[in-house]
Amino acid sequence: MSGTAPGPGRRGQIAARRPHYQDDLRDGLGKFFEPPQSACPWCGSARLFRRLKTTDQLQHKPGTFVLDRCRACGHVFQNPRLSADGLEFYYRDCYDGLGEATMARMAGSPLAVRLYRSRARALLPFGRPARWLDVGTGHGHFCAEAGKIHPGTEFHGLDLGQGVEIAERCGRIDRAFRGPFPLLADQLTARYDVVSMHHYLEHTLAPRRELAAAHRVLRPGGHLLIEVPDPESAAARLLGQWWGPWLQPQHLHLIPLDNLCVALSEQDFTIVAIDRQQPHVPTDLTSAAANLLKSVLPGEDLPWLPAKPGPLARGLRALSLPAAAPALLALLGCDLLLSPVVRRTRLSNAYRVIARRE
Template identity: 75%
Template sequence: MSTRSKQIAALRPRYEDELAQGLERFFERPRTTCPWCTSAHLRRRLRTANHAQRKPGNFVLDECRNCGHVFQNPRLSADGLTFYYRDCYDGLGEATMARLAASPLAAKLYRARARALLPFSRPLLWLDVGTGHGHFCAEARRIHPGTEFHGLDQGEGVEIAARKGRIARAYRGSFTGLAGQLDCRYDVVSMHHYLEHTLSPRLELTTAYTTLRPGGLLLIEVPDPQSAAARLFGRWWGPWLQPQHLHLIPLDNLCGELAEQGFTVVATDRQEPHIPTDLTSAAVNMLHSVLPGENLPWLPERPGPLGRGIRTLCLPAAAPALLALFALDVLLAPVTRRTRLSNAYRVVARRD
């Protein structure tokens, strides 16, 4: 038995016990008003599944007709967040996430994010919130060689980042929970594809304000729910990423809230932050939905010989098509970035 198979066998009893108690406890009561502007004018945006891990459950995203905010409704409870995050970024999923974060495409995106601050600052102390394994900080140090990088995350990855020397200091825990240790320390706080995962984005922005010294800069990058790609690909669009993404915030909403909290927005960008994976991720999501499941501890049954055989045959057969789609994503990226198909945006804001 392989090491992974042993891990799966060890995890299965815990998942079976949790699932036997039902999925209802993983969700809060549905909202009838928008969590951003409190409007009661809501509409169903989409209903989808957990494509990445194939954990059981269906997830609904609603959209506010008043302000455009898109949010998970009903939202995951604390138990639900624990259940669906487990073995995604750590545990069984850690090796996969580490490989993705260390890929050439990711390194290119990290360097672009770091360069976004060059017109505004030469920071001495930088905190990267939601740092994962710290790969962004390692690349950003090439752009800002005089900067000391610290990382914050809830998973074990932040401690791995410190051991690997990618960050000088690791904070493990929630950003809002650790706020008292961070007050007015940092020249830069960055949040790259982090804010959409949080229970209360406004509170995260408040914590960023108190963490920055006066004049410090906040760098945010998030998926754009107003992207035309979101409508084109529907529930298969990768950046929906259910159930991890709880809030998808329109650009104007985020800029307005930053101003309310005492920031001055000094730059916005809807072009360069585009991540060229829409065709590929949509195809992968579709493939996951039709192929028999692999051996995973949260699936109700272990795959039989027929299922394993179909999966073994189909994955290699699909690989050339996926590689071709990825090449097309990259080839089209210079054009896509200049259209409303761009799937992310960036904001740079200064603490007044």
């Protein structure tokens, strides 16, 4: 359900991290949030309503998180938003540290590989890029697959975490950049034929700044490839708080397609392709069931809990997970079987935009 397989090494890591996490939590959660916003950060309208309230369904760290929706433009955003301290706290041990092995397995799964190849093939009609920057590259698995479809292209990766450095050491990317994209963009001006952002923009504090950074680092005529969750998906309404792409507290902005297209035009991009079918990630039923299951199961041993769960809780969890596995596998089969139909409807959960820098 989360984390790496239990064993002495993992138990030792959890025990070593627990004092640090408890220090972080000693004064409460207030420092992890900015003041609530009274206006939409996208269009400035004050016509807001609560879209949902939920918990951390990925790591089960403490806290509740609210997503508001703007009645004027449809933008969905976290309110109150995580502060710098909150971002560090809730990302810690998710993609690196305790969560690194789990994320690596997911990134190397057959489903993920199919998505990577679809994204790479989407650029084939626009020529062979000499140099490609993947922003939010993680451990570089997309670049490794894209290199097979675009042989001869030099792939660079950029991210905040140490995964981008691991990607370079493993040979998945040719060069690693670690840090915030808007701050690094000036040293990369006009160096790239393609910039890609796959399920990255929704994690950022200021999406328009990220688009401006992409414009800076692209050569004239270069292309920007973006994939993001679709907050207008019918699945989001049907599955409510259990819909996987809400991914609280990490997703700060969920941007409707029309809003993103307008923002790209404002940055002097021309939209050359839109796709609401191929980017669909066929896991909605599975992830919703897993989120629901994790909300009712006894907690596992995690360092942000004050103490290790007792024998009864551990026993219930050990019995429940194997019992639930067949149902989750059946739901995954349904997701995959229905995917060719779902992706052609408004149930599709993501969209892709390709824009040319003029």
